[in-house]
Amino acid sequence: MIRTEHQGLLQSLLAAVQRATHDQPVLVSAVTKVDWIDPLLFYAAGRRLGYQERLYWSDPEQRIVFAGIGSVFTIASDLQKRFPYAQETWQRLLDNVIVNGPASLFGTGPLLFGGFSFDPLREKTELWSAFADTVLVLPAMLLTMKEGESWLTINRFVRAGEDATHIYKEMTQLEEQALAFGNGTLSEACSAVEQVREVQPAAWMDSIHRVKEEIRKGHVQKVVLARELQLTMEHEPDTVAVLQAMRIGQPDCYIFAFDYNGACFLGATPERLVKKEGNKFTSMCLAGSIGRGKTPEEDERNAAALLADEKNLVEHAYVVEMIRDVLERLCEAVNIPQTPGVMRNKNLIHLHTPVEAEGDCSLLTMVELLHPTPALGGTPREEALRLIRENEQLDRGFYAGPIGWIDYEGNGEFAVGIRSALVSGEQASLFAGCGIVEDSDPLLEYEETKMKFKPMLSALGGYKK
Numbered sequence: 001m002i003r004t005e006h007q008g009l010l011q012s013l014l015a016a017v018q019r020a021t022h023d024q025p026v027l028v029s030a031v032t033k034v035d036w037i038d039p040l041l042f043y044a045a046g047r048r049l050g051y052q053e054r055l056y057w058s059d060p061e062q063r064i065v066f067a068g069i070g071s072v073f074t075i076a077s078d079l080q081k082r083f084p085y086a087q088e089t090w091q092r093l094l095d096n097v098i099v100n101g102p103a104s105l106f107g108t109g110p111l112l113f114g115g116f117s118f119d120p121l122r123e124k125t126e127l128w129s130a131f132a133d134t135v136l137v138l139p140a141m142l143l144t145m146k147e148g149e150s151w152l153t154i155n156r157f158v159r160a161g162e163d164a165t166h167i168y169k170e171m172t173q174l175e176e177q178a179l180a181f182g183n184g185t186l187s188e189a190c191s192a193v194e195q196v197r198e199v200q201p202a203a204w205m206d207s208i209h210r211v212k213e214e215i216r217k218g219h220v221q222k223v224v225l226a227r228e229l230q231l232t233m234e235h236e237p238d239t240v241a242v243l244q245a246m247r248i249g250q251p252d253c254y255i256f257a258f259d260y261n262g263a264c265f266l267g268a269t270p271e272r273l274v275k276k277e278g279n280k281f282t283s284m285c286l287a288g289s290i291g292r293g294k295t296p297e298e299d300e301r302n303a304a305a306l307l308a309d310e311k312n313l314v315e316h317a318y319v320v321e322m323i324r325d326v327l328e329r330l331c332e333a334v335n336i337p338q339t340p341g342v343m344r345n346k347n348l349i350h351l352h353t354p355v356e357a358e359g360d361c362s363l364l365t366m367v368e369l370l371h372p373t374p375a376l377g378g379t380p381r382e383e384a385l386r387l388i389r390e391n392e393q394l395d396r397g398f399y400a401g402p403i404g405w406i407d408y409e410g411n412g413e414f415a416v417g418i419r420s421a422l423v424s425g426e427q428a429s430l431f432a433g434c435g436i437v438e439d440s441d442p443l444l445e446y447e448e449t450k451m452k453f454k455p456m457l458s459a460l461g462g463y464k465k
């Protein structure tokens with residue numbers, strides 16, 4: 001990787017043409033500071049310009065917001081050993097990169113966005129046919145908003161024998177085009193929901209009984225079971241409007257959308273899997289749920305009840321134990337409080353334990369070791385995954401999988417793809433699950449999943465109070 005802070009883009013392109021060989025192009029990544037543009041307008045422009053791939057991401061603190069369009073490079077694979085494969089492929093690509101722009105700007109320059117399916121061993125169905133088990137894209141254009149500043153990255157592979165001046169013109173034109181995106185307006189209109197179908201709720205509750213039996217026999221301690229809600233819309237929903245609704249309705253969540261190969265996976269998830277910034281890792285344990293109260297007093301009572309509820313504390317403790325184990329093996333300065341607090345979202349209160357550590361392992365290795373935590377899989381992991389495969393009437397695809405980004409310096413963040421939906425044409429599938437433990441009451445778990453559908457259901461316009 002070469003960084004050319006002090007010379008112009010044209011010089012970088014000339015250097016790239018010289019370095020490129022017949023079978024090895026060089027990626028030039030041009031980073032420039034730009035005036036503020038709403039990232040959602042940038043995302044919206046992608047469709048107008050006919051780009052297939054679009055991405056949107058913002059973290060709960062809005063420390064970083066991305067919108068990306070197009071793809072100059074994609075890792076789409078069903079290979080096993082998917083995390084080392086992604087890591088090696090990314091590393092190999094970065095051996096031939098020239099970044100033209102300021103030094104070390106977390107979240108700018110060449111960056112992969114996408115994620116991993118929940119369970120590559122689960123038999124696939126038609127539902128997720130657009131996605132492979134690993135899908136990571138290097139966007140053609142990326143807008144990064146951080147600390148009040150906006151940055152535009154344009155990525156372009158340069159091949160041997162290409163005309164650098166020609167590419168220079170092409171890239172500056174793209175930049176001008178991108179800067180004009182800010183002049184658009186956001187569409188407010190969401191498609192009307194025609195039909196809402198719950199997929200086999202009774203069979204789902206039966207599966208809770210079966211899993212509880214396995215728990216009682218001592219084969220497993222916790223298993224997360226999920227179910228699906230299918231919506232039929234009047235016409236294909238505009239995911240820009242859905243994102244806008246999520247930005248307003250779920251401001252304390254990660255808001256993400258990954259438009260890929262004709263389908264869009266999107267959601268508003270409260271749950272971080274892991275973030276890496278330098279050698280600092282941040283994760284979280286999130287498990288145990290109760291609804292928000294209708295009044296501040298009731299809300300306080302609910303939070304207090306959750307913090308004292310044995311069933312939910314047990315559900316939560318498995319997650320803490322597992323994440324602590326992984327981090328203590330790999331990191332130093334692991335900081336995890338002994339008792340959970342609460343995290344409040346629009347519809348739910350969760351038990352929450354923050355997690356911090358320091359270490360020099362790669363982000364994707366950390367994702368590999370943490371995924372799935374017992375918040376999404378169960379304890380012990382392999383046994384829980386087997387029971388999920390056998391009992392769930394659902395192809396989870398990317399639901400509950402790691403979704404996020406990694407930059408060229410190895411920094412990045414992955415959230416857990418819950419409170420999410422897959423939109424394909426007029427159809428949308430919503431997903432929600434919950435942690436089944438020995439004391440689970442199937443009906444209460446059913447109610448819990450109903451609350452977990454609400455954020456996406458409202459964003460898609462299908463939830464009326």
Ligand SMILES: C=C(O[C@@H]1C=C(C(=O)O)C=C[C@H]1O)C(=O)O
Nearest residue numbers: 287288289375418432433434435
């Ligand atoms: C599995 C989901 O959520 C997870 C399960 C929780 C629970 O059972 O209490 C809480 C937070 C999440 O880790 C989901 O929303 O689909």
Ligand SMILES: [Mg+2]
Nearest residue numbers: 288289434435
């Ligand atoms: Mg629960």
